Every structure is written in C-alpha cells, then in structure tokens.
Amino acid sequence: MDASLEILDHDSQDNNGRENQPFEERTGVFLKQWESQVRPYIEMIDYLRRIGIEKDLALPSIAVVGDQSSGKSSVLEALSGVALPRGSGIVTRCPLELKLRKLNAGSNWTAIISYRDVQETFTDPSQVEGYVRRAQNVLAGDGVGICDELISLEITSPDVCDLTLIDLPGITRVPVKGQPEDIGDQIRRLILKFIEKRETINLVVVPCNVDIATTEALRMAQGVDPNGTRTLAILTKPDLVDKGAEADILQVMQGKVVPLKKGYIMVRCRGQSDINENISLTEATRLETEFFRSHSHFSYLLEEQKVTTRCLATRLTKELVEHIRASLPSLTEQIQIRLSAVRLELRNYGQGPPLEPEKMGAYLSKRILEFSDQISEICRTGASGEGNIYSLLRPVFKQWECHLRNSKASCRP
Structure with a gap:
C-alpha cells in the first residue's frame, strides 16, 4: 500500500483516537502529511479540466445539487469561507466550479475567477458575490435565466481545505416572473449533464424539516445512481426539526429511509437571521459545533464524525481523492486510446510546415x-x-x- 492510501486508511480507522488528541497535534504533522498526499490528485484533475480534456472524457468530480431553499449556498459558504450569492429564486444560474486550495498559515487570501475569455484576480473575500453575479450576468444575461457555461472560482487561503466542487442551479418547479415556462426542465437537463456521469460523486443537499423521500434532488440522484454507490447526502437546518421528530432524522442518518452507500452528514450553517445579526463564518462554525455537542439527540453523531462542516470538508476531500484514484486506470486507458487515434489521423496529413524560417519559403x-x-x-x-x-x-x-x-x-x- 502506498503512502497516500495509508493516509486515507489511517483517517478512516482512527477517527475516535484522533478526537482525543490535542487539537494542535491533530492539525500539525498529520494534517501536513494529508495535504501533501491529496493535493496532487486534485490539482491533476483540475489541470486536465483546464486544458479541455473534459470535452472528450468525463473527469472525476463532486457535483452539488439541491432543491431551492435547501441550504446549498450556506453549505458552500461554510466550506469556502466566503459569502456566495444567495436569496430567493434561482441564485446559481451557471455551473460554478469552486476550487479550494489550502495555503500555509500567514499566507494572503486570493481568488481567481475565470469564464469564457475573462480571468480576474482579487484579494478581498467580500467581493466574491459581486464577481460571481457579474459573471452570471455575462453568461446567462441580466435576469433569471440559466446557462450551462462553467464559471471557475479558485480560492487560495489558509482557512480552507483542498477540494473542488461544482455547484449546480437549485431545482425549481414553478417559474417566477421573467423565467420561461420550461425553466424547471432546463435546470433538470443541466443537472443531469453532470450527475449522470459515472465519474461524478453526487452531493445532495436536503433540509431536515422536509420529507427526504419526496425531495426532487434526491430523486434525480437515485435515477442515475439507483444503488447509491456515488451519492452522499447532506442534511441541513437541524435546528428547524420539530420537537419529537428527532428520531425520524436519526433513522435517515442511519440509512433506514433512503439507503446510500456513502451515507449522510448533518451540518448547521449560517441562516439569513445569522447574517442579519452579523454573525461571522468563524463564529457560525463555533456555534455549529456547540449546537451538536449540546443536542440531546444528535450529540453522539459528533463523536462518530457525522456532523459539522469541518467533518464534511474532510470527508469530501477523502471521497474525491479515493474517487480520483479509482478512476485513474480507466482515465489513462481512455487518454491513450484517444491519443493513438489522433496520431493516426495526423499521419494522414503528411509532414507539417517547417519551424525554421529559411525553409518556410x-x-x-x-x-x-x-x-x-x-x-x-x-x-x-x-x-x-x-x-x-x-x-x-x-x-x-x-x-x-x-x-x-x-x-x-x-x-x-
């Protein structure tokens, strides 16, 4: 077994042991070793996507899907540490590739947003929402329409994990003013383009205060992944669970309602009321941990590493790296087949023009x-x-x- 697999196996087998270690020890040598092992895999796939290989071959990725008002934007906000567009109606109007890259402590926060032929760099986290909205307006037009062109947002910071996600528009059923009548079908077709690929891990966001079996996002994920082998569900808004319904949520977490091989993770992120009260993302993370630690029904999930955004981030990175590793043999074979076909086609064109100026005439x-x-x-x-x-x-x-x-x-x- 190579070093990267050892790191992954250690992480899955020794969660409880590390939970009892001092925080500095858990985030010191082990974390640096973890980061040095996982980053090459993620950066390799990002590079392949950047040079356009995804036009011909499907690449391993994590696609985030959810019904409108499921808390999807809040989850991504907590993972990235920046405020993303949020509000009523369709907020994510284009697929957003969110690339998070961890820097050493003391490094400066930086972001690069890219779409079409545009690439802009900025250093103020509060500008993220404005840049993303501007990019969506360029690609999808002013208004409430959608577009399948990708926006790439790369954030490098000491406060994020190494992870790449693709955020997709929230699923809607009823068009609002200015939207075409078939907006729901447009969104579903766009989502299916990503989640139906076998190389994609489907991250389904579902609020705790709805019947999980009736959510459209999970239904779509089941349609393309009936065995639940590449679907991971996030339960949001646990603070809105009706009193007495906690046992039902635990049944969901245990996979007894909708079984998923990758299981469930529960998070409590910033809501609109928290934003109105100027609660920072750092404070929201602390309040989240305290919420689960003091909860009479959910506290044991904290020890099992099945709750909090911090556990979600680690789990997603681990899932993505394992998924990339499993996909590498097939991806290498497909690239070699395409490369051989291109070389054969090139031979049919004969010798190309010389590079030496004196031979060109x-x-x-x-x-x-x-x-x-x-x-x-x-x-x-x-x-x-x-x-x-x-x-x-x-x-x-x-x-x-x-x-x-x-x-x-x-x-x-």
Missing part, C-alpha cells in the same frame, strides 16, 4: 505547386474525391442558365 512554394497540379488534373479528367466535377457542376450551370433566361425580360439596355 521553399515549403510554401512546393505546396502551391502541388495544389496547382491537383487543379490542373481535375480540369483535365474531371475526377475528384466527391465524384466527376463536370457531372457535379452541370446541374449548377443549368440552373444558372435558367435564372438568366427568366430574368431577361427585366433587364433594360
């Missing part, structure tokens, strides 16, 4: 003469790759003659 003269010879041969025999050129042109000339004859009366000397 002779090469161009040779190509012009060859082209001239081919034209002369076609004129002599009429033979071409599409058939006899005279047979092909005869109907065209006949049509042209008829047009001239018909227009004769309208011509005045």
Whole structure:
C-alpha cells in the first residue's frame, strides 16, 4: 500500500483516537502529511479540466445539487469561507466550479475567477458575490435565466481545505416572473449533464424539516445512481426539526429511509437571521459545533464524525481523492486510446510546415505547386474525391442558365 492510501486508511480507522488528541497535534504533522498526499490528485484533475480534456472524457468530480431553499449556498459558504450569492429564486444560474486550495498559515487570501475569455484576480473575500453575479450576468444575461457555461472560482487561503466542487442551479418547479415556462426542465437537463456521469460523486443537499423521500434532488440522484454507490447526502437546518421528530432524522442518518452507500452528514450553517445579526463564518462554525455537542439527540453523531462542516470538508476531500484514484486506470486507458487515434489521423496529413524560417519559403512554394497540379488534373479528367466535377457542376450551370433566361425580360439596355 502506498503512502497516500495509508493516509486515507489511517483517517478512516482512527477517527475516535484522533478526537482525543490535542487539537494542535491533530492539525500539525498529520494534517501536513494529508495535504501533501491529496493535493496532487486534485490539482491533476483540475489541470486536465483546464486544458479541455473534459470535452472528450468525463473527469472525476463532486457535483452539488439541491432543491431551492435547501441550504446549498450556506453549505458552500461554510466550506469556502466566503459569502456566495444567495436569496430567493434561482441564485446559481451557471455551473460554478469552486476550487479550494489550502495555503500555509500567514499566507494572503486570493481568488481567481475565470469564464469564457475573462480571468480576474482579487484579494478581498467580500467581493466574491459581486464577481460571481457579474459573471452570471455575462453568461446567462441580466435576469433569471440559466446557462450551462462553467464559471471557475479558485480560492487560495489558509482557512480552507483542498477540494473542488461544482455547484449546480437549485431545482425549481414553478417559474417566477421573467423565467420561461420550461425553466424547471432546463435546470433538470443541466443537472443531469453532470450527475449522470459515472465519474461524478453526487452531493445532495436536503433540509431536515422536509420529507427526504419526496425531495426532487434526491430523486434525480437515485435515477442515475439507483444503488447509491456515488451519492452522499447532506442534511441541513437541524435546528428547524420539530420537537419529537428527532428520531425520524436519526433513522435517515442511519440509512433506514433512503439507503446510500456513502451515507449522510448533518451540518448547521449560517441562516439569513445569522447574517442579519452579523454573525461571522468563524463564529457560525463555533456555534455549529456547540449546537451538536449540546443536542440531546444528535450529540453522539459528533463523536462518530457525522456532523459539522469541518467533518464534511474532510470527508469530501477523502471521497474525491479515493474517487480520483479509482478512476485513474480507466482515465489513462481512455487518454491513450484517444491519443493513438489522433496520431493516426495526423499521419494522414503528411509532414507539417517547417519551424525554421529559411525553409518556410521553399515549403510554401512546393505546396502551391502541388495544389496547382491537383487543379490542373481535375480540369483535365474531371475526377475528384466527391465524384466527376463536370457531372457535379452541370446541374449548377443549368440552373444558372435558367435564372438568366427568366430574368431577361427585366433587364433594360
């Protein structure tokens, strides 16, 4: 077993042991070793996506889906440490690739947003929402429409984990003013483009205060992943659970309602009331841990590493890296097959132009003469790759003659 697998296995087998260690020890040497092992995998896939390989091959990724008002934006906000667009109606109007890269303590926060031919760098976290909204307006137009073009937002900071997510528009059923009648179908088609790929881990966000079996996001995930092997569910808004309904939520967490191989994680993120009260993301993280620690029904989930945003971040990084590792043999084979096909096609084009300036003139003269010879041969025999050129042109000339004859009366000397 290589070093990276040992790190992953250690993490899954020794959660309880590390929980009892001092915080400094848990975030010291072990964490640095973890980061050094997982980052190459994530950066490799990001590089392949950046150079356009995803146009031909599906790459391992995590897609975030949820019904409107499921708390999806709040989860991403907690993971990234920045305020993303939120509000009523469709907030995520384009797929947003959120790349989080952890820096050493003391490093400065930096973000790069890219879409189409635009790339902008900024250093103020409070500007993230404005940049994302501006990008969405450019791609999807002003208003409430959607677009399938990708926006890439890379955040480097000491306060994030190494992780890449793709945030997708929230699922809606009823169009609002200014939206086309089929907006719901448009969103579903866009989501399916991502979640139906076998290389995608589907991260489904579901609020605790609704019937999980009826949520559209989970239904779509089950449709493309009926065995639940690549679906992980996040339960949000546990503070809104009705008194007496906590046992039902625990049944969900244990996989007794909708079984999922990757299971469930529960988080309590900032709500709109917390934002109105100016509660920072750091304070919200502390309050989240305190909420679960003091909860009479959910506290034991804290020891099992099944609650809090911190546990979610670690779990997602681990899932993504394992998924990338499992996909590498197939991905390598597909790249080799495509590469062989391209090399074969290139051989059919013959030798390319020389790079040396002194040879370019002779090469161009040779190509012009060859082209001239081919034209002369076609004129002599009429033979071409599409058939006899005279047979092909005869109907065209006949049509042209008829047009001239018909227009004769309208011509005045």
